[in-house]
Amino acid sequence: xxxxxxxxxxxxxxxxxxxxxxxxxxxxxxxxxxxxxxxxxxxxxxxxxxxxxxxxxxxxxxxxxxxxxxxxxxx
Numbered sequence: 284x285x286x287x288x289x290x291x292x293x294x295x296x297x298x299x300x301x302x303x304x305x306x307x308x309x310x311x312x313x314x315x316x317x318x319x320x321x322x323x324x325x326x327x328x329x330x331x332x333x334x335x336x337x338x339x340x341x342x343x344x345x346x347x348x349x350x351x352x353x354x355x356x357x358x
Contacts, residue, residue, distance in 0.1 A: 332350055
């Protein structure tokens, strides 16, 4: 999913048939993955979610909802 560096592409071409199959790169999937990773990183900024102090799943989910509302309202 991650773009192939130019030096690796050149190395694969020099290897010919032994160079291996180049990894597939799907631009749309990479864009969606990037969006999800950025969202998760923003949620990790919240100390309660990052350190998992909450004991029950309902309290953790409530904290996740509050954090998501604040992130969404800041956009």
